[in-house]
Amino acid sequence: MPPPRPPRAPLPPRAGADPSTFPAHSPWAAPQSHIPPPAPPSSRQPSPRRAETYLRRITQPDRFDGPRPSVFQRSSQLLAGGLSILAVGWLVLWQDYGNGEHCFSPVSWQEDREAEEIVDSVTEGLY
Numbered sequence: 120m121p122p123p124r125p126p127r128a129p130l131p132p133r134a135g136a137d138p139s140t141f142p143a144h145s146p147w148a149a150p151q152s153h154i155p156p157p158a159p160p161s162s163r164q165p166s167p168r169r170a171e172t173y174l175r176r177i178t179q180p181d182r183f184d185g186p187r188p189s190v191f192q193r194s195s196q197l198l199a200g201g202l203s204i205l206a207v208g209w210l211v212l213w214q215d216y217g218n219g220e221h222c223f224s225p226v227s228w229q230e231d232r233e234a235e236e237i238v239d240s241v242t243e244g245l246y
Contacts, residue, residue, distance in 0.1 A: 211223045
């Protein structure tokens, strides 16, 4: 004979339900469960540089583009863009998708023909 199942936990109340109607053993009946949590106390004061930046931003609402990105942000954006262009180029031109024809076949064939013409023109002058 299997052991008896433990009793189920009570379901949460429906929206707008009266808390006084909850059973006394329900965790949803606790008064603290209906109070929003307070914001954590902040003992840190912003640095003068951060405070000046914040004040400059809120006093110049017409500047929609915001402050200039840092050098690291800009260089990482350029690096990501360059890598994505290289990845797409490799996937379209040189990725091996098997023996069947696929959506990049015409582009790949055209690239192969142009590369072969370049090689032929270079090697033609050598012989």
